[in-house]
Amino acid sequence: MSIQRDITAQSASFRPERADWLRLRTLIFQRWMASFGQLAALVVASRYYEMELPLGLCFFAVGLAIIANLLSIFIFPQNKRLTETEAMATLLFDLAQLCFLLFLTGGLTNPFALLVLAPVTVSASALKLRSTLILGTLAAIFVTAIGLFNLPLRLADGSIFRTPALFSFGFWISLLIGIAFLGLYSRRVATEMRLMSDALLATQMALAREQKLTDLGGVVAAAAHELGTPLATIKLISSEMIDELSEHPDLAEDARLIREQADRCRDILRSMGKAGKDDLLMRQASLTTVLHEAAEPHTTRGIEVIFTVSGTGAVPQVLRRPELIHGLRNLVQNAVDFANSKVWIDAQYTPDRIMLRIIDDGDGFPPQVLARIGDPFVRSRRDEQDLSRRPGYEGMGLGLFIAKTLLERTGAELSFANAADPFLSSAERPERSGAIVEVVWPSAAILAESVRGLGENQPITG
Template identity: 60%
Template sequence: MSDTDLSVLPGQRRGNWIRLRTLILLRWMAITGQLTAVAIAYWGLRLDLELGLCFLLIGAAVIVNLIATFVFPETKRLSERETAALALFDILQLGLLLSLTGGLHNPFALLLLGPVTVSASVLTLRSTLLLGAVAVAAVTLLGLVHLPLRTAAGEVLRTPPVLLAGTWAALVIALVFLSIYSRRISSEMHAMSDALTATQMALAREQKLTDLGGVVAAAAHELGTPLATIKLTSAELMEELGEHPELREDAALIRDQADRCRDILRSMGRAGKEDLLVKQAPLEEIVREAVEPHEDRGKRIRHALSPACEGPQPSVLRRPEIVHGLRNLVQNAVDFARGEVRIESGWTPDRIWIRIADDGPGFPSGVLARIGEPFMRSRRSERERAQRPGYEGMGLGLFIAKTLLERSGAELTFANGGDAPRGPGGAPALRGAIVEVAWPRRKIDAVAGETPVPRGQNRPISA
């Protein structure tokens, strides 16, 4: 359904994520492990190894690390190509070292999984496929071309052919599976991070608008009397324009009231005052505020109270997340409605709800269970593109609305008109998409809820 029009989010740019210092430290750990393994195998287990060539390959990794340490600054972050190049070096260096120490007969061959799994988490699909192909080729060559492991007595340590083939297959399958698994989990985490960033941006924007409305309301409240006096006095001066001594008293009054206005503005500029009235509003007013930006978009929007309402209309908390979340849901309904959107609100002593229904095609059955997930893309027909040409289908709008409203204590129910559950107000009349937002009354009731709005005069905002 709806989406918020946002520019590229920070999490969508995956370049320059990895610090060079991080890879340097990891490689020092790998070098230490390789030296330890070679030393134990040669001097501890008395295996006949090409010690010079092994130390030559390990020394190449040491040289690369030293160059990276002294040539580049510690704060350098690697680009996509640089990260892929270092991962490729690690695969080739480890593959050559394994070829000198038994190939797939060496149990440490499973370490080839490391660079590919890490690359799948942080690199693009193209780089991951390239590194995966190189790793599979290395595993295959290690099974065919390698120096045998020999003991000091000349005995060759070999794995049975069937077990060796199984080891090759297991490594290849592990490379593919772990890469897909790591990339899938990483992509979901990045998508969630981007979506939460968008949610915070939307909430911050709504909070600024709310604060601005509070300042305007406070200014109007505080300056009402002096501005009215100035207006009245100015009118009298215009009527009595001329050289009369009594006009000096009126001019003095104008000056005094202007000074008073200046003092009030100065006081608001230093500390400000929170307007208690803008912190709460009748439920109908909250709905009206959410609907207002979409009233002139060519769709008829009707708002009615449910016949199941019990008692007087409640005054609810006017929180930015509630207003912005409802506004996104109304935007969805207007975008997909053919001609009409109906909003029904109601309350009981224990519950407050708002139901938004449209006469559009409804939610696709294939994505109904996944509604509210961020970056949920789906293919659209040409008719749908013509109906909503600017819609990208990322699912951010619903995710933002769901996240913000759930933060306020609401529960959201998504359904189509024929499948919607009957609420206290009865079954919805429209057959399109249905979204019901319901709160426990104690969560948003501004008078008798868990966080009631204080009564009395406006208070200075504490620093």
């Protein structure tokens, strides 16, 4: 059962386009801050430092930003989310307005030239790569242009404020490097955050689905138990009616049909779940039973699954938590997917801890991705052979990430390794030659407390 494939598709349906995450209100607020900062800088430079600035053109440039903000506020609703094109156009306007203002105030001799990095950083965090490359390229062109052509800053005595050529060249280079570095850095961080967010969403959906399946099993079990007595009564009475209506074949046939339908109801309930109460006893099971339950969907896929449970004393009773079942099931699925013929599930228990190893006889984890196992969306094992063996499978990264996240919630520690050197020949490789996933719990984390008697049936709500 490949639940993570369904979860991936479902989480993708909830995921908006990248630009749709960016609200117009955010960029409006950012533009207000920039406009007030630009006005303050112009006033201080002209009044306090008595610099000769083309204030008319400078206020015109700031006024353009203010007008654009006012139009955006009056035309669009506050909850407007920008499309890719709209977000890129907005950031491009901010970049052009800032560079025009820098052109009027000394170009790269103006220390506020550093602010050209802001639109590129926002684009790298929220927009697609194509938009970021376009914006970054234009930013580099604008920076170069205002470095070569600008209205110089004039001091109070009319002299031109100049910086050493080496300093101007170094500042230009630093801006270009900053555009590239901050763009790449911001995009990398934002991408990893989005991947982690998507993976955690998929994990929550997987856990919710497993919880629903567990709850459904409890409801069916409770229904089978509660309906057992009335169905038995119906069957008993219908059998007596058949004997008493022997002289009336038509009525006897109806009574026989009632008995058959009662038997059918009993069989349907048994096929849907085990009879019993939805009580505390059903929330725990032996370690062996839990392992078999987790691996059950993958034991009929042509790969032999071998279970070994050993330890001191009786086999412990563990909590049948949905995250435990689903996490182990994903690990078993990954082992079966890549095994050649066998998968071993070895469990060892002591009074202090429970250790589980899942080993397959496949090729093992590729060395280049071994350190990244457990991160979401690792697809390096998806080669041409995988495409033929597992068409439509989304890769091992999300499944193992879900398994690792869910099992760590139960208090487990996971480690991933290979059972043999992947560069050995077929004749030199041992039988257990594939990947090893080791899961270790402190006993107190998953052992169930002793429960006596049947608990009360829980009311069914919702």
